[in-house]
Amino acid sequence: MSKLLIKGGKTLNGSVRVQGAKNSVLPILAATVLCDDISTIHGCPQLRDVSAAVKILECLGCRVKREGDTLTVDAKCVSAADLPDSLMRRMRSSITFLGAITARCGRAKMCSPGGCEIGIRPIDLHIKALRELGIRVYETGGYTETEADRIKGADIHLDFPSVGATENIMLASCLGDGKTTIWNAAKEPEISDLQDFLCKMGAKIKGAGSDVIVIDGVKKLHGAEHRVIPDRIVAATYLCTGAMCGGEINLTNICSTHIKSVISVLKDTGMIIKEEKDGITLKSNGRILPIDILRTMPYPGFPTDAQAPFAALLSLAEGTSVIVENIFENRFKYCGELCRMGADIKVSGRAAVIRGVKRFYGACVTAMDLRGGAALVAAGAAAHGETQIDGVNLIERGYESIEDDLAKLGADIKKD
Numbered sequence: 001m002s003k004l005l006i007k008g009g010k011t012l013n014g015s016v017r018v019q020g021a022k023n024s025v026l027p028i029l030a031a032t033v034l035c036d037d038i039s040t041i042h043g044c045p046q047l048r049d050v051s052a053a054v055k056i057l058e059c060l061g062c063r064v065k066r067e068g069d070t071l072t073v074d075a076k077c078v079s080a081a082d083l084p085d086s087l088m089r090r091m092r093s094s095i096t097f098l099g100a101i102t103a104r105c106g107r108a109k110m111c112s113p114g115g116c117e118i119g120i121r122p123i124d125l126h127i128k129a130l131r132e133l134g135i136r137v138y139e140t141g142g143y144t145e146t147e148a149d150r151i152k153g154a155d156i157h158l159d160f161p162s163v164g165a166t167e168n169i170m171l172a173s174c175l176g177d178g179k180t181t182i183w184n185a186a187k188e189p190e191i192s193d194l195q196d197f198l199c200k201m202g203a204k205i206k207g208a209g210s211d212v213i214v215i216d217g218v219k220k221l222h223g224a225e226h227r228v229i230p231d232r233i234v235a236a237t238y239l240c241t242g243a244m245c246g247g248e249i250n251l252t253n254i255c256s257t258h259i260k261s262v263i264s265v266l267k268d269t270g271m272i273i274k275e276e277k278d279g280i281t282l283k284s285n286g287r288i289l290p291i292d293i294l295r296t297m298p299y300p301g302f303p304t305d306a307q308a309p310f311a312a313l314l315s316l317a318e319g320t321s322v323i324v325e326n327i328f329e330n331r332f333k334y335c336g337e338l339c340r341m342g343a344d345i346k347v348s349g350r351a352a353v354i355r356g357v358k359r360f361y362g363a364c365v366t367a368m369d370l371r372g373g374a375a376l377v378a379a380g381a382a383a384h385g386e387t388q389i390d391g392v393n394l395i396e397r398g399y400e401s402i403e404d405d406l407a408k409l410g411a412d413i414k415k416d
């Protein structure tokens with residue numbers, strides 16, 4: 001298993017281009033099965049989760065070709081509707097395929113996605129919504145199976161603005177009979193990106209980005225070409241790392257409106273941020289101010305996926321900060337590893353109390369989840385001494401080239 005080796009303490013300067021958004025590519029790849037045609041998706045990062053989604057498409061009978069960051073999906077011959085357990089286990093967000101496969105094939109079968117390192121992550125909101133669309137859903141023996149003669153439009157109110165459930169409803173209903181309205185829909189930028197792609201395929205959807213999305217079912221969809229939005233969480237991670245290491249970094253291929261809440265918090269910690277047309281620059285004067293209370297919230301609130309990198313940043317603040325994790329019930333597991341590097345963090349339930357320390361010290365640590373692993377990388381880059389990070393495969397699920405990107409900014413980091 002590869003490791004990351006970091007000799008910390010270097011200030012970061014320079015510019016890197018941010019990859020395409022993992023959480024946009026995945027539902028858009030699921031959407032390609034909705035038509036018996038060819039679709040081309042640009043800006044697809046080389047990630048374990050994207051490779052898993054490609055394997056799912058191939059399992060269904062699609063032919064997928066990658067050329068650089070472009071994936072071409074030929075979905076003319078979708079011949080299967082059952083996903084192998086191994087693929088479902090590799091990536092729980094495969095659940096987003098459920099709606100699309102059911103809409104294309106009239107049925108689907110997949111093993112119920114397990115929980116993961118950040119929480120139980122049930123799919124009750126997905127199941128309830130699909131049933132309201134007239135889809136029969138059976139959950140037996142650890143499998144989720146669907147059957148649908150016709151998918152009919154429905155008025156669906158989500159108890160929680162679930163990103164995945166919103167995506168599943170959009171994917172399942174765009175070929176349905178009649179109108180579907182999603183109330184209390186997720187508003188994340190990835191939802192708007194999915195709407196843009198589906199509309200290019202001929203779907204009639206509007207409202208993404210607001211909490212009410214209206215889908216008018218159409219008879220048929222066709223292939224489309226699309227470039228996914230930049231990855232706002234990768235951008236947030238790199239900005240945090242720059243803030244922790246000092247110096248001035250510039251990120252290109254970033255949409256700063258997607259990270260308004262992140263920018264606001266970075267400014268509160270004392271960072272100087274300049275938003276340009278296609279990029280954003282962060283300048284750190286070496287001081288980091290604490291944040292009394294930082295709450296993760298559904299978009300446009302502060303993103304839960306940036307929580308771990310910000311905990312690393314606030315660990316170096318001149319005072320005490322509190323982070324409250326309102327989205328997932330178990331998303332502080334990485335804090336133990338940060339404490340091995342000298343952080344002073346106490347976790348109680350959904351709150352972490354972070355007392356700022358002078359510095360991180362290099363240590364041997366292990367990534368336990370994707371974003372927690374990224375936080376360890378940021379801490380290692382800022383630490384005094386050498387850090388070895390195991391569990392790099394988890395980080396590779398969401399970061400295409402974190403070691404190359406940070407090395408471009410001056411960090412002494414390599415994959416072993």
Ligand code: EPZ
Pocket residue numbers: 022023026093119120121122123124125126127160161162163164165186304305327328329370371398
């Ligand atoms: C998406 O997960 C993202 N993943 C997550 O990013 C992100 O953290 C999350 O949205 C929130 O923004 C992808 O897009 C692939 P949810 P998703 O449904 O769709 C509960 C990363 O690091 N819930 O909005 O699974 C759930 O347990 C990943 O890139 C139910 O209770 O998130 C959680 O507490 C991590 N029942 C909350 O809602 C359901 O049926 C938010 O989940 C569905 C969700």
